Structure formats: structure tokens, C-alpha cells
Amino acid sequence: MSVQARSWLDPKVWRKRIAKGARDRDTVIYAVLLIAAVALPEVAYFATGSTFLVSQWADAGVWVLLAIGLNVVVGFAGLLDLGYAAFFAIGAYTYALLASTQLGASPLHHSVHLPFWLLLFVGMFMAAAFGAILGFPTLRLRGDYLAIVTLGFGEIVPDVFRNLDQWTGGINAIGNIDQPTLPVWLNGPWADLPLEFVNPFKFGFDPVPYYVLILLLVVGSVILVHNLQKSRLGRAWMAIREDEVAAAAMGINTVSTKLLAFAIGASFSGFAGVFLGAKLSLVGPDNFLFIVSITVLVMVVLGGMGNIQGVIVGALVVYYINFNLLTNLPNNAVAAANALGLTWLVERHGDWSGIGDETQRLNFLLFGLILVLMMLLRPQGLLPSRVREQELKHSTDITLEVK
Amino acid sequence: MSDNILRVSGVTKRFGGLVAVDNITFDVPAGEVFALIGPNGAGKTTLFNCITGIYKPTLGTVTFRDKNLTGSPPHLTAKAGIARTFQNIRLFEYMTALDNVMVGEHVRMKAKIWDAVLKTPFARREEAMVTEKAMELLRFVGIERHAEKFARNLAYGQQRRLEIARALATEPKLLLLDEPAAGFTPQEKVELMGLVRKIIELGITVFLIEHDMKVVMQISQRIAVLDHGEKIAEGSPTEVRNNPRVIEAYLGKSA
Numbered sequence: 115m116s117v118q119a120r121s122w123l124d125p126k127v128w129r130k131r132i133a134k135g136a137r138d139r140d141t142v143i144y145a146v147l148l149i150a151a152v153a154l155p156e157v158a159y160f161a162t163g164s165t166f167l168v169s170q171w172a173d174a175g176v177w178v179l180l181a182i183g184l185n186v187v188v189g190f191a192g193l194l195d196l197g198y199a200a201f202f203a204i205g206a207y208t209y210a211l212l213a214s215t216q217l218g219a220s221p222l223h224h225s226v227h228l229p230f231w232l233l234l235f236v237g238m239f240m241a242a243a244f245g246a247i248l249g250f251p252t253l254r255l256r257g258d259y260l261a262i263v264t265l266g267f268g269e270i271v272p273d274v275f276r277n278l279d280q281w282t283g284g285i286n287a288i289g290n291i292d293q294p295t296l297p298v299w300l301n302g303p304w305a306d307l308p309l310e311f312v313n314p315f316k317f318g319f320d321p322v323p324y325y326v327l328i329l330l331l332v333v334g335s336v337i338l339v340h341n342l343q344k345s346r347l348g349r350a351w352m353a354i355r356e357d358e359v360a361a362a363a364m365g366i367n368t369v370s371t372k373l374l375a376f377a378i379g380a381s382f383s384g385f386a387g388v389f390l391g392a393k394l395s396l397v398g399p400d401n402f403l404f405i406v407s408i409t410v411l412v413m414v415v416l417g418g419m420g421n422i423q424g425v426i427v428g429a430l431v432v433y434y435i436n437f438n439l440l441t442n443l444p445n446n447a448v449a450a451a452n453a454l455g456l457t458w459l460v461e462r463h464g465d466w467s468g469i470g471d472e473t474q475r476l477n478f479l480l481f482g483l484i485l486v487l488m489m490l491l492r493p494q495g496l497l498p499s500r501v502r503e504q505e506l507k508h509s510t511d512i513t514l515e516v517k
Numbered sequence: 518m519s520d521n522i523l524r525v526s527g528v529t530k531r532f533g534g535l536v537a538v539d540n541i542t543f544d545v546p547a548g549e550v551f552a553l554i555g556p557n558g559a560g561k562t563t564l565f566n567c568i569t570g571i572y573k574p575t576l577g578t579v580t581f582r583d584k585n586l587t588g589s590p591p592h593l594t595a596k597a598g599i600a601r602t603f604q605n606i607r608l609f610e611y612m613t614a615l616d617n618v619m620v621g622e623h624v625r626m627k628a629k630i631w632d633a634v635l636k637t638p639f640a641r642r643e644e645a646m647v648t649e650k651a652m653e654l655l656r657f658v659g660i661e662r663h664a665e666k667f668a669r670n671l672a673y674g675q676q677r678r679l680e681i682a683r684a685l686a687t688e689p690k691l692l693l694l695d696e697p698a699a700g701f702t703p704q705e706k707v708e709l710m711g712l713v714r715k716i717i718e719l720g721i722t723v724f725l726i727e728h729d730m731k732v733v734m735q736i737s738q739r740i741a742v743l744d745h746g747e748k749i750a751e752g753s754p755t756e757v758r759n760n761p762r763v764i765e766a767y768l769g770k771s772a
Contacts (some may be wrong), residue, residue: 342634345633349619352620359591364595365623365624501612
């Protein structure tokens with residue numbers, strides 16, 4: 115005990131640890147990501163004077179959380195899940211129903227307002243439970259068949275929420291969802307003081323508390339998933355991904371191990387769903403379309419399947435392309451045309467609907483092109499795991515041999 | 518408990534109209550090397566698959582240490598104490614040699630999911646213990662220098678050894694080796710026989726399929742011969758060698 119206590123205080127030990135960490139790629143990337151995550155909101159606030167970017171980054175955090183969860187299923191256990199948005203929806207609807215006036219209008223005639231902090235875990239368990247329920251009959255299927263079943267599940271769940279309009283409001287969505295509340299002692303000593311430079315730390319219109327919350331959720335999730343990957347269970351997942359028959363012959367119960375991957379992967383999207391419900395204060399079936407599942411899958415594959423940092427970076431890059439670069443492209447195109455004096459491009463005449471509208475129409479095409487380009491340039495992902503790197507190396511070796 | 522660790526009685530496996538294994542009965546005595554030989558396609562590997570639960574026998578029973586294991590799934594036969602290697606090596610190619618062996622230890626580990634998620638002191642201790650044991654096993658088969666290499670980057674002979682180490686990691690009482698000497702040089706075959714003897718010294722019964730008669734005759738105490746799914750002979754190496762049906766199966770009928 116005393117040795118441990120001393121090593122915590124000894125600067126030499128820390129210097130050694132830091133030196134060791136600086137040589138390790140994983141540690142460096144985690145450190146850079148964390149520093150950026152903490153520092154960027156301040157930079158953005160002082161640079162732009164608004165918290166709009168912070169709000170956007172909080173949304174990006176939701177996608178990071180989703181990508182981390184899907185990575186457990188796809189990257190670790192090698193199960194292709196095309197209906198991941200369903201679990202996201204289950205988390206979000208859990209929160210929306212149990213923390214709003216919605217159930218008052220339902221056949222229950224009694225609205226429920228449970229606290230956010232409790233529902234965070236309820237949502238997680240609901241998503242995990244549905245992961246297990248879906249997994250139980252389907253995990254005997256392999257590869258493509260599993261993908262098709264999950265695809266169906268991903269379509270069914272939002273449809274159920276859409277059509278159960280007595281309970282969920284259907285396409286009208288559930289609005290006016292409760293905001294999380296913090297106990298007074300956590301709001302900080304400045305909570306009731308009229309300070310100009312520090313806002314009270316309250317969940318409301320200010321996106322900063324949400325940003326802090328999602329950051330904590332992401333950091334916590336990364337630690338948990340990291341522990342899992344380096345554990346008995348993580349090895350069992352890898353073994354199943356590599357060779358299911360051999361894994362079973364070594365004593366791994368393949369069905370229950372895959373089921374755990376499904377449930378654990380789903381639980382992270384439960385977190386993300388509850389958070390989304392609280393931040394948007396509005397949950398509708400259109401938030402969970404097929405495109406959501408695919409976008410998360412793209413984040414995982416593009417970032418580097420099986421590698422946690424890679425997946426985080428992938429999520430951030432795809433989020434940026436999808437929700438910032440491409441969304442602002444029409445406006446930027448108009449501005450650029452105007453600045454260059456090409457006003458005839460901006461105006462609509464004949465079949466030409468103006469450069470803004472035209473780029474708007476090309477959005478998906480451009481997104482596709484960017485993805486194809488990125489996959490061509492870095493097929494192993496932005497930050498691949500050691501495994502993916504080797505796999506691709508060997509597959510190119512083989513093509514060279516054939517030539 | 519009887520002296521026979523494994524009893525195969527009346528095991529038949531049909532694939533549609535094809536009878537791959539036909540009414541096979543034999544006992545494997547504990548603490549010895551038992552060999553199963555026979556020409557290609559005789560049904561040896563199918564029989565292995567029936568014993569380890571990869572196939573469910575159509576008829577017959579498999580009894581292991583007085584416990585009926587017929588048709589129990591592979592992970593339970595592994596838990597009961599039967600480990601195996603594969604004819605066409607089935608390692609976890611993109612895992613390190615060390616991790617491959619540690620997967621073998623999975624079945625004897627006790628860390629639960631919350632131990633894994635929260636990295637409890639128990640999980641840390643077990644992880645350290647298991648890593649140490651895996652290294653020991655790699656040393657035992659003589660490839661500890663390659664612990665950090667991916668399994669697929671090992672040389673062929675090292676892969677075969679790694680498969681044995683991985684199987685031993687499940688702490689078996691019975692080890693099934695499916696053609697362990699296939700593709701080996703004479704020197705490697707000698708080393709393999711040494712390794713098998715070391716395994717027997719650990720108190721593990723070895724049951725192997727092998728084509729190389731020199732290896733089989735030298736290391737096994739008892740041999741069963743399969744041909745076209747049927748058992749045509751069983752006995753000591755000398756008995757089997759002089760059995761006319763065995764000679765016929767291998768060399769054909771003399772005119």
C-alpha cells in the first residue's frame with residue numbers, strides 16, 4: 115500500500131509514465147483528443163462570441179457515442195449491424211415518454227416525469243435489452259443474413275413509434291421534454307450571482323452544460339470500452355470474429371458472447387438516445403431513419419474498424435463533412451460566386467435554379483464522392499487498428515502475387 | 518471412474534445418404550497415446566468432430582470420464598476437458614500468439630462482465646496470472662520468442678505448435694491432435710514426438726490422427742484403424758501392423 119501511495123506522488127514515476135505514454139500512439143491520440151475537446155469550446159466562444167459551435171459539437175458527441183457503441187458490434191465481434199439506429203430510437207423514446215407530458219395524453223392519462231440521471235441508465239438498459247431480444251433469435255445467422263435481419267429491425271422500430279400515435283404522438287413527435295436538472299450544490303457558488311463572464315451551469319438553452327455532459331459520457335464510454343477490449347470478453351469477441359468454429363472448440367459460448375456484444379453495443383446508443391432527447395427536447399420517428407444507421411457504420415469503417423480512437427476520429431470527420439461542410443456549401447457557393455462577381459450564377463434563369471439550390475441538390479452526391487475518395491485513399495481507415503492494417507497489407511500482397 | 522477416459526460406442530454419422538462414420542466403438546485408455554489411422558476419407562476427422570460436438574452423431578454415444586457428452590455443443594465439451602487441434606490449422610490469424618493462447622484459457626477464467634468493464638482488482642490479478650500461464654505454455658511448446666507476433670506471421674511448424682499450446686491452455690484431460698505432423702520435416706517430427714511425450718507426462722491423454730506410420734508406431738500404445746467409415750482393426754502397433762485387413766486397406770488386395 116505504502117509503495118503505491120508513494121508512486122502516486124513521486125514525480126519520477128510520473129515522468130516515466132508520461133515518457134512511456136508519449137511513445138505510445140494510442141495515449142498520444144487520446145491526449146490530443148481530450149485536450150482539443152476541453153480547449154476548443156473556449157476558443158470558439160472567444161473567437162465567434164456565440165455558443166453555436168459548442169452546440170454543434172455536443173451533437174457531434176452523440177455521433178461519437180453511437181460510433182463507439184457500433185464499433186463493439188462491428189469492429190470487435192465482427193457482426194454487421196445495419197439497424198443500429200433502432201436502439202438509438204429506443205433510448206430516445208424511453209426518455210421522451212418518461213420525462214414529458216406525453217403519457218398524459220396517452221391511454222394511461224398520467225404523465226411521468228422521472229429525473230434525467232435515472233433515465234440515462236433506464237434508457238441504456240432498455241436499449242441493451244432490445245439488443246438481446248433482437249440478438250437471441252438472430253445471432254445463429256451468419257454474415258449477410260444477420261445484416262438483413264438487423265436492417266429489418268432498424269426499419270421496424272421507427273415505424274412502430276410512428277404508428278403507435280396514441281402513445282408516441284406518431285409523426286407529430288414528442289416535444290417539451292424535460293431538461294436535466296442539477297442539484298444546487300453542483301451549480302457552483304456563482305449560480306445566483308449576476309456575473310457577466312460565467313453563466314450559471316444549468317441545462318436549458320445554453321449548450322455548454324450539454325457539451326460538458328456528452329464529453330463526460332464519451333470519456334466514460336471510452337474507458338469502459340477500452341477495458342472491455344483488453345479483457346477476457348474482448349478476446350472472446352476477437353476470436354469469434356477470426357474463426358467461430360475454433361473459438362467454440364476452445365470453450366467460448368459463441369451465442370452468448372455475440373449476444374453480449376449486441377447488448378453492450380446497443381447500450382451506448384441508449385445513452386446517446388437519452389441525451390439526444392434531452393438536448394433537442396423533441397423526439398420524432400424521423401430522427402432514426404436508415405440513413406442514421408448507415409452514417410454510423412460509415413463513421414466506424416472510415417475511422418478504422420476495431421480501433422476506438424479511429425472510430426472517434428471517423429465520427430468527427432464524417433459529422434463535419436455531413437453537418438457542417440455540406441450543409442453550409444450552398445451558402446458558401448453563393449458567397450463565393452458573389453465575391454467573384456459571377457452574379458449570373460447566383461440568379462435563377464431557365465432550368466438553372468441558382469448555384470445555391472444546385473449545390474443543395476448535389477449534397478448527397480458530393481457526400482458519396484467524398485466517401486469513395488476517402489476509402490480509395492485510406493482503405494484501412496483513418497486510424498486503423500493493427501489488425502486491419504495487416505489484413506489489408508496481406509490482401510494487397512495476394513493481388514500482387516496474382517499479377 | 519474407469520481407466521478409460523473416453524468411450525465411443527456405436528457412433529454413426531450420416532450426411533444425407535453418405536455414411537461418413539459407421540457404428541464405431543472403441544475406448545481410449547487414460548494416460549496413453551491412442552492413434553486413429555486410416556486412408557484419406559476414412560472418416561477420422563468426422564469422428565473427431567462428433568467427439569468434440571462440432572457434429573452431432575446420428576447414432577451412438579460419446580462418454581467422457583463417465584459423463585455422457587453425446588451431442589453437447591463444442592464449448593461444453595471443451596469445458597468438460599476435451600481440447601483439440603485442427604487438420605487445416607485454425608488459429609485466430611490476426612491475434613498475437615500470446616492472445617491465441619489466452620483465448621484458450623477463456624474457459625477456465627472466472628472474470629465476469631462487470632469485472633471486465635470496471636477492471637476490478639480481481640480481473641487484473643486474473644489477467645496477470647493468465648498472461649503468465651500463457652507465456653509458460655508458449656515456452657512449453659518452444660515458441661515464446663514469437664509471443665507478440667500475429668499467428669498468421671508464424672512459420673508453419675510454429676503455427677502447429679501454437680495450436681497445441683492453445684489447446685493445452687483449456688486445461689484438458691484429453692487432447693485430440695488432428696494430423697499434428699502433417700507437412701513436417703523428419704527433424705520436426707522427432708521434436709513433435711518429444712512434445713507429445715511431455716504432454717503425456719503432464720497427465721493428459723493424447724488421442725491423435727496421423728498419417729505418418731513412423732510417428733504413429735513409435736509414440737502410440739494403441740491404434741484403431743478406420744476404412745470407409747468402419748473400424749477394421751484395433752490393437753497394439755505390432756498387432757495393427759501385421760493385420761491383413763489393414764495391409765489390404767493401405768496397399769490394396771494382392772492379386
